[in-house]
Every structure is written in structure tokens, then in C-alpha cells.
Amino acid sequence: METKDYIESGILELYVYGLLTESENDEVNAMANKNPEIKEEILSIEKAIINLSSSFAPFISHSQFEKIKARLELKHGKVVDFKSRSNTATYIGWAASIVLLLGIGFQYSKLNDSKEQIETTKKEKEYLQQTVVVLETKNKNTETALNVIRDENNTVVALGGQAAAPTAKAKIYWNKQTQLVYVDASGLPEPPEGKVYQIWSLKLQPQLTPTSIGLLANFKSNSNKLFAVEKTGDAEAFGITLEPAGGSATPTMEQLYTLGKV
The missing domain is CATH 2.60.40 (Immunoglobulin-like)
Known part of the structure; x- marks a missing residue:
């Protein structure tokens, strides 16, 4: 397989995320040792994930992550555990997990916000409808009063x-x-x-x-x-x-x- 095709196949991303089998990991390691371009691409993917995770959650500690992970396991089943290869690979795996968890958490938060906004809009609509009824009643009473006062009979x-x-x-x-x-x-x-x-x-x-x-x-x-x-x-x-x-x-x-x- 050509280097370009190998890079574009997506196997390097799976390697960085720790989702390959041991034999597949060995294959990627061998290819990276032989081909500097592949090794550079792996480093680029790792760097991108590290930067992304840092920009999203520079404040999340390991204990906080474990709490988030436990909540997700209750809602969505067991969270995938990534196999570690080295300190760097472990960090990359955790970083990718954090990005994923934050994405799910963000969507969940947006959903709650949307529900609250819908409820607020509903209450505002009901209040406006009540206000309109009150104003219509007042206008009707005022019109009646004027007609009574102006009636020459x-x-x-x-x-x-x-x-x-x-x-x-x-x-x-x-x-x-x-x-x-x-x-x-x-x-x-x-x-x-x-x-x-x-x-x-x-x-x-x-x-x-x-x-x-x-x-x-x-x-x-x-x-x-x-x-x-x-x-x-x-x-x-x-x-x-x-x-x-x-x-x-x-x-x-x-x-x-x-x-x-x-």
C-alpha cells in the first residue's frame, strides 16, 4: 500500500486512540520506523488531540474525569477502555476520551438549556395571553362606560x-x-x-x-x-x-x- 493511501486509510487515528489490536499496533510501529512520513503523521495527530483537549478542558482533573466517566457508564453502558502503549500514548488516549466526554456533556447541557428555554417561552406566551384578555376586558368596559355616559336617551x-x-x-x-x-x-x-x-x-x-x-x-x-x-x-x-x-x-x-x- 502506498504511503498516502496508508495515511488516508484512518488506521493511524485508530492507532493514536488505542483502538487497534496488538498485531495491528506492531504493524503501525514497523511502518512508522521505516517511513518518516508516517511517523510524522502520527506525531501530528497526537499533537492535534493534545491541543484540542487542552483548549476544551484545561481545568479537568483525573478525579473529575472519573466522575464524568461513571455517569456516562450509567447512561450509555460501559465506556471503552483504551490499551496503553507508553506514557505519551496513555495521555493521548485520555485526551481523546476527555474530548469525547466533553462533547457529550456539551450536547446534554445544550439539550437542557433548550428545554428550559421552551418552558420559559411557554410561560411568557401564557402571560401575554392573559394580559391580552385583561386588556380586552378593560377596553370593553371602558367602551361600555363611554356609551352609557354619551347616550342622550x-x-x-x-x-x-x-x-x-x-x-x-x-x-x-x-x-x-x-x-x-x-x-x-x-x-x-x-x-x-x-x-x-x-x-x-x-x-x-x-x-x-x-x-x-x-x-x-x-x-x-x-x-x-x-x-x-x-x-x-x-x-x-x-x-x-x-x-x-x-x-x-x-x-x-x-x-x-x-x-x-x-
Whole structure:
């Protein structure tokens, strides 16, 4: 076999890695002794592996390598043991092993990084979706509020503070044709725990007759404090009382917060 063909056959790399049989090693040694070009190629391969291993892991000690090797044996089966020929050959074998182990470790690390990145991206996507839903809800509520305020068919009833809450105030937007009622409760303080505001449609004549038309539920979470309540068609006044959670059958007059005539 020609020298060039012998070099390009890959046998010299296997020789350096310690993967040849004893007879094959003897053959390569004999060829290297006879042919300086082959010997030079062997030295070149050894030098390349040493440089590569040093650039990858100048900090890995023998004990650290053994730990890596043990972990790989658990995952991938027994790691190949290289036959030693000399101190230099042993070092080259270890160097090649380290390069291989580092390559596997690097790929494993990249895989973990990719999984973490996918999980992070998934959480960010879920957060953005939730944000979009919240913004859409706020925009819808804002649009509803503007439509209510701008509707010229609405009768606006101002409710002033009463003895239970002199500084409280509210507004009723009442469309007498559709009987729809909206309450602007932005002038009311946040109700105490276990309490809720209740809206009353009032008939004043021939006697005071209150009719509940709804509760201002979820007061804290309603950012613009505009509430749609039940319809009414014959109100002469509106009032708001503070009641126990769930509301009351009749208004608690001692907790009358606001009142206003139509």
C-alpha cells in the first residue's frame, strides 16, 4: 500500500486512540520506523488531540474525569477502555476520551438549556395571553362606560351622601325607554369585608316602596366602578344602602349611603 493511501486509510487515528489490536499496533510501529512520513503523521495527530483537549478542558482533573466517566457508564453502558502503549500514548488516549466526554456533556447541557428555554417561552406566551384578555376586558368596559355616559336617551340621576356617609355620592344612568340602569359608584368608599352595596328603585307615592334592582358585586375588581343592574320602569328615586353580603329583602335605612330623586 502506498504511503498516502496508508495515511488516508484512518488506521493511524485508530492507532493514536488505542483502538487497534496488538498485531495491528506492531504493524503501525514497523511502518512508522521505516517511513518518516508516517511517523510524522502520527506525531501530528497526537499533537492535534493534545491541543484540542487542552483548549476544551484545561481545568479537568483525573478525579473529575472519573466522575464524568461513571455517569456516562450509567447512561450509555460501559465506556471503552483504551490499551496503553507508553506514557505519551496513555495521555493521548485520555485526551481523546476527555474530548469525547466533553462533547457529550456539551450536547446534554445544550439539550437542557433548550428545554428550559421552551418552558420559559411557554410561560411568557401564557402571560401575554392573559394580559391580552385583561386588556380586552378593560377596553370593553371602558367602551361600555363611554356609551352609557354619551347616550342622550339616558336620564342622569345624582345621588347625594346621607347621614351614614355624608361624603359619598353616585350617579344613576337610566334609560326610560329600554329601562336599562347603570350605576356609577366611583364616589362610594370600598365596602367593608362581608358587606355589599345594594341599589333600590323607590316609589315615593302614595307611600315609600323600595324595590331592589341589584348588588354592586366585585366592587374592588371593577376598575371603572360602572355597574349594570336590573331594569326598572317606574322609579321616582334611587337609593344605595350598605347591606350584608348577599343583600337584604328591605333596605337598612341606618346604612343609607346615597339618595336622589329622578
